[in-house]
Amino acid sequence: MALDLSLKALVKLAEENARSVIPDGSRKINGKYIQSHLLSRLEAVHEKLKEQIKDVDAAQSKEVSLFWCGMAESVQVMGTFDGWSQGEHLSPEYTASFATFSTTLMLRPGEFPTVGEGLMKNNLLIVE
Incomplete structure (x- = not known):
């Protein structure tokens, strides 16, 4: 500036x-x-x-919180934010019946379409 x-x-x-x-x-x-x-x-x-x-x-990056609830040993998020390379592991928090996995990423604004089907379908995340 x-x-x-x-x-x-x-x-x-x-x-x-x-x-x-x-x-x-x-x-x-x-x-x-x-x-x-x-x-x-x-x-x-x-x-x-x-x-x-x-x-x-x-176009500045913004802090975005992500979470996923369910039964799993580990959850990882990948995307264009890291060139689909290593991804980011979500931290688990266990309860009696399921676990909540969460993380916070710095993402730039944009829209990414869903791709794939069934278990291979990726979620759409819009950062505004």
């Missing part, structure tokens, strides 16, 4: 410069002094940067 702050400072300086007394002989582009063009360009770049920052913020 240092770039955003630097750009804000430049926009403020350009605003001050554009409002100040224009020296004799200052150059014009399409009838506007270069100080005004500088301000317009900096404002446009700043708006683009704010949009990109918003897009980056939207």
Whole structure:
């Protein structure tokens, strides 16, 4: 965000410069002094940067809790979050009739479709 702050400072300086007394002989582009063009360009770049920052913020990972209840010795979750490689083991908590397996993952927003059938069917998880 240092770039955003630097750009804000430049926009403020350009605003001050554009409002100040224009020296004799200052150059014009399409009838506007270069100080005004500088301000317009900096404002446009700043708006683009704010949009990109918003897009980056939207793609930030979020903490997501997962759990599965049933009878099993171990439960593991795999997915695109780790390139379908090692997966994450869920921690069990046993009761008299079943166990609850849980974990917390850092996941980026997105939607993953279900694939497979029967025992090989994967669950859909939407991170918003």
